[in-house]
Amino acid sequence: xxTAPSNDRxxxxxxxxxxxxxxxxxxxxxxxQRMHRRLIxxxxxxxxxxxxxxxxxxxxxxxxxxxILSAIWILGLTIGTAWRWRARCSRIDxxxxxxxxxxxWMLGRAKRDLLLxxxxxxxxxxxxxxxAFVSKLPRHGASPEAALRPASHPILxxxxxxxxxxxxxAGFVLAWSRRSExxxxxxxxxxxxxxx
Amino acid sequence: xxxxxxxxxAHAGMVRRIASVYERHPDAIDDLAQDVWIAVWEALPRLNxxxxxxxxxxxxxxxxxxxxxRRAIRRRTQELHDNLPDPGPLPDLRTGQSLKLARxxxxxxxxxxxxxxxxxLYLEEMPIKDIAQTLGISESNASVRLHRAxxxxxxxxxxxx
Numbered sequence: 534x535x536t537a538p539s540n541d542r543x544x545x546x547x548x549x550x551x552x553x554x555x556x557x558x559x560x561x562x563x564x565x566q567r568m569h570r571r572l573i574x575x576x577x578x579x580x581x582x583x584x585x586x587x588x589x590x591x592x593x594x595x596x597x598x599x600x601i602l603s604a605i606w607i608l609g610l611t612i613g614t615a616w617r618w619r620a621r622c623s624r625i626d627x628x629x630x631x632x633x634x635x636x637x638w639m640l641g642r643a644k645r646d647l648l649l650x651x652x653x654x655x656x657x658x659x660x661x662x663x664x665a666f667v668s669k670l671p672r673h674g675a676s677p678e679a680a681l682r683p684a685s686h687p688i689l690x691x692x693x694x695x696x697x698x699x700x701x702x703a704g705f706v707l708a709w710s711r712r713s714e715x716x717x718x719x720x721x722x723x724x725x726x727x728x729x
Numbered sequence: 730x731x732x733x734x735x736x737x738x739a740h741a742g743m744v745r746r747i748a749s750v751y752e753r754h755p756d757a758i759d760d761l762a763q764d765v766w767i768a769v770w771e772a773l774p775r776l777n778x779x780x781x782x783x784x785x786x787x788x789x790x791x792x793x794x795x796x797x798x799r800r801a802i803r804r805r806t807q808e809l810h811d812n813l814p815d816p817g818p819l820p821d822l823r824t825g826q827s828l829k830l831a832r833x834x835x836x837x838x839x840x841x842x843x844x845x846x847x848x849x850l851y852l853e854e855m856p857i858k859d860i861a862q863t864l865g866i867s868e869s870n871a872s873v874r875l876h877r878a879x880x881x882x883x884x885x886x887x888x889x890x
Contacts (some may be wrong), residue, residue: 541881546833547852549826550749552742553762559734562766625775628768628789629794631865632846633790721795724843725864 580610636722643718647711654704661697733770743767743783743791743853750837750849751794761797763800765790787850788863795846836885844878 587603627638741762753856768789837848850860861871873888 542881543833544854545853546783546830547746548854550742550746550830550834553759555737555741558762558766559737561763562733562737562770562777562809565822621777625768625772628777628792629772629785630792631788631863632791632795633865634773635796635865646813693815721842724841725795726866 584610594601633722633725636718636725640715640718640722643711643714647708647715650704650708650711652704654701654708657700657704658698733766733773736769736773736786737766740783744789747787747790747849747853748794749834750845751771751797753838761794764797765793765811768793783853784859784863787853787855787859791846791850791863794841833882834887836882839885840878840881844874845879847874848873848878848882851878 583607584603586607591600591603627635630638730748731846745758748758748765752758752761761768765786772789818853837845840848841860846864847860855863857868857871857875860875861868866874868879870880
């Protein structure tokens with residue numbers, strides 16, 4: 534067990550595996566790098582263009598938003614950039630941690646996703662029921678405009694119900710996939726941690 | 730700073746060998762290796778000590794291989810086609826050394842997950858200390874697993890080698 538690995542005939546045999554063609558791999562990676570850079574440039578150009586147009590439009594005083602629109606746009610861009618940077622860092626952490634910690638990290642993320650999915654399929658109908666109950670209460674009922682248009686009630690109800698069902702279905706599908714992922718990751722973690 | 734091309738030249742073989750333990754089909758192995766190199770490319774600026782490169786890449790490879798759960802699930806739901814290529818080596822390569830190597834790879838693939846990860850790193854000539862660090866387990870744990878994995882390999886390979 535403590536002998537130098539190179540003395541082992543299994544290791545010697547393992548090392549005889551034909552090496553892959555690194556040139557093809559490098560070509561593929563360079564192509565991906567180029568595509569990635571081009572995409573980043575295009576997105577950055579588009580965002581900068583829209584920002585510039587917004588600022589120019591507001592500087593000339595055409596929209597009467599007093600710079601609020603530009604401020605919101607730039608704030609959104611900043612939050613988006615920070616979010617992207619954070620996601621990239623966490624993705625790197627995921628692969629550079631040791632296997633056990635990496636599995637723990639992934640398991641934690643899968644559990645968070647599962648909780649969100651459960652909130653989606655259980656929280657949405659609860660929220661809808663609460664909303665319906667509150668709307669029946671005096672002083673919290675339908676607006677006078679809605680009361681004047683009773684014909685629009687069935688359409689709104691059907692649309693609301695469809696959205697509700699859609700959200701619940703999305704929650705169920707997400708929860709199903711995350712539940713199986715949590716199960717698999719937990720098994721792998723148990724196997725990696727104990728395994729003796 | 731070391732260029733990615735040089736790193737690929739030096740370690741492409743190792744990445745592919747480790748990936749071949751977790752995947753059977755050559756295209757899937759290529760995909761897995763490509764995922765590893767993309768992750769290495771992204772993580773490289775954060776590497777402080779360039780001499781640490783081999784265990785670092787082995788760790789990334791190991792993690793990517795262990796964690797490709799989602800893709801494996803997706804692939805399982807794909808339809809099977811009649812013209813799927815034979816995932817094994819070509820018939821003319823199934824001779825002598827190649828045959829032994831194919832049997833070794835198959836034997837490592839068939840090991841339990843906790844043995845497989847230790848053996849795949851050991852076969853890449855990594856010392857026990859690095860294997861333990863890569864997997865996040867103690868050195869004694871890694872040693873015991875390796876010992877048992879080697880016993881299992883000997884049993885499954887028999888007199889083949």
